[in-house]
Amino acid sequence: MHRFHVVDAFTDQPFRGNPAAVLVLDGPYDDAWAQRVAAEFNLSETAFVRPVTADGADYELRWFTPRTEVDLCGHATLAAAHVLVEHGAGGPFRFTSRSGVLTVTVRDGMLWLDFPANPPYAKEVPDGLLAALGGEPVWAGFSDVGDYFVVYPDEAAVRALVPDLAAVERCTVRGVTVTAPADAAQSHDFVSRLFAPAVGVPEDPVTGSAHTALGPYWAGRLGRTRLEAVQCSARGGDLTVELPADAPDRVHIGGRAVTVSEGTLHA
Structure with missing residues (x-):
């Protein structure tokens, strides 16, 4: 027992x-x-x-x-x-x-x-992945945490996604992280969602490991080393991400x- x-x-x-x-x-x-x-x-x-x-x-x-x-x-x-x-x-x-x-x-x-830290980098995504996700992304790449990494123009676009999960499963290694900057009126800095049907998780409610890529990406985009994040799944979750100045290869979540x-x- x-x-x-x-x-x-x-x-x-x-x-x-x-x-x-x-x-x-x-x-x-x-x-x-x-x-x-x-x-x-x-x-x-x-x-x-x-x-x-x-x-x-x-x-x-x-x-x-x-x-x-x-x-x-x-x-x-x-x-x-x-x-x-x-x-x-x-x-x-x-x-x-x-x-x-x-x-x-x-x-x-x-x-x-x-x-x-697992900062994302440019990499060709599989045929059909962006169509399976829907919406109009502005950038796509990969992170060595094992996820494709897809950026959308705004928070509303990420929240509105209704992906074809069967098609996503055929396209991914571990999963796919989607992200966007937060709306201007919000107290958080960016949002994300993560779909991982290939490992039995259609949509993960909150994904700490994905923030090892999200943190470095948004720190570079927004010019800050402490960020407030929301994973906007149905359950939702809140994270604070710090990029330590004395350890650039690490992320504190x-x-x-x-x-x-x-x-x-x-x-």
Whole structure:
């Protein structure tokens, strides 16, 4: 039997943000079992945490979608740190992962992810992807987080997208991030959405890892190193992104989280 928590990340309200299941385990576990657990929860990500002493880390952290293990996930990392804080740990938390050692600290009432930056770059997109998304993008490229990266002229265009997800699935590696500058009257700086049907996530509610590309892109466009972001999915979520001057290859992503359920997994 294993305890689990379901945490809404990048929000301070239940039923917003991005839900992730978190299991904090005592020792090694079977990969196939972890994948079945993730399929059972059927959330965009399930995080598995266990204590280790390796690579300067305190914990191992892995992320599984209902279909596959992924290399990087922001909201489930935030959720994992939130669970550790709720159980008395103070941080900083150092997680060894498929993306190296990731650190989460507590600052300004938020949890802050320290992730590698993945600025997008120009790259030809697959035939049919832009048509599958719809709208009239102004730029398209790729980010090494594993997503195509498509920029639209304004917030309304991103909010209005109703993509052909079957066609998007045929065109993508992990997924596709769409983004635009915020409307002038808004308090945030930019918006985004992310579609990842190829890994079992038609639309991700809030995607921390995508902001390792969004942060550098909008910092360059807007000329600021601290940005407020909204992922405008149906659930919606709020993130603060900082580009540290002393570590240009890193992105700090801040957010809040709330536990909505916990229980025992009898398997």
